[in-house]
Amino acid sequence: MSLRINDVAPDFTAETTQGTINWHEYIGDSYTVLFSHPKDFTPVCTTEFSAAARLSDEFAKRNCKLAGISIDGVEEHKKWIADVEAFGGTKMTFPIIADEKLEIAKLYDMLPADAYLPDGRTANDTATVRTTFIIGPDKKIRLMLIYPMSVGRNFDEILRALDAIRATDGQPFATPANWTPGDDVIVALSVSTEEAKAKFGDVAVPLPYLRTTKLPA
Incomplete structure (x- = not known):
């Protein structure tokens, strides 16, 4: 398999x-x-x-x-x-x-x-x-x-992918295309916009299903 x-x-x-x-x-x-x-x-x-x-x-x-x-x-x-x-x-x-x-x-x-x-x-x-x-x-x-x-x-890309994996590991986030450390992350669909704002503060909502926020420290 x-x-x-x-x-x-x-x-x-x-x-x-x-x-x-x-x-x-x-x-x-x-x-x-x-x-x-x-x-x-x-x-x-x-x-x-x-x-x-x-x-x-x-x-x-x-x-x-x-x-x-x-x-x-x-x-x-x-x-x-x-x-x-x-x-x-x-x-x-x-x-x-x-x-x-x-x-x-x-x-x-x-x-x-x-x-x-x-x-x-x-x-x-x-x-x-x-x-x-x-x-x-x-x-x-x-x-x-x-x-x-x-x-x-491209080992720079492998390193970037590792950064994205570590940033989202066990967290309700995903990373958008071309993400690098310091960029906003995407809030998982399992979290409502209201919950996201309560947990993470500012949340941008360019589309109903696409919400972004700063990665919490």
Whole structure:
């Protein structure tokens, strides 16, 4: 069955560039971004790891851990990190998970159950392993993004999405298109306009079903 938003992220134990991890233990009480890759030493993925490394402090400020996964082994990953750090000009402090047997890629519905790694394979053989997940402290999937091979991920957007998830988590709000921190939020339809005004103060009502307010401190 395909994974969906609010499903519990499947747990696993795997080898990484930082030793053996249990996935749910790694998440702990943090948000976590898991982003997958079809092969080491690929150009687009190298730029993505570099971009994530440059923003790792910003994710950490938001109680969010990072982890990459690639369909190669730990030794290849460690060699690749040298390229990532040289290209990005910064250290990579988060792990790359090894998935040589495709177990995690299949567990997370990135590849069909009968997928295998052919001899002399290229990244095209595992091209669908280009998924990004944001997972909450409750271990539930909050966001999924799937990118084609030709499109590099925008980690500024992933960070913005994380901000929106954190701002609305367990709250009667949603964020409008292009929302960034500091912008007004949308009051959920489960809250009446009168209740919203009593709880949040000023409420703008451009449409009967679209009410906006400042995010409470």
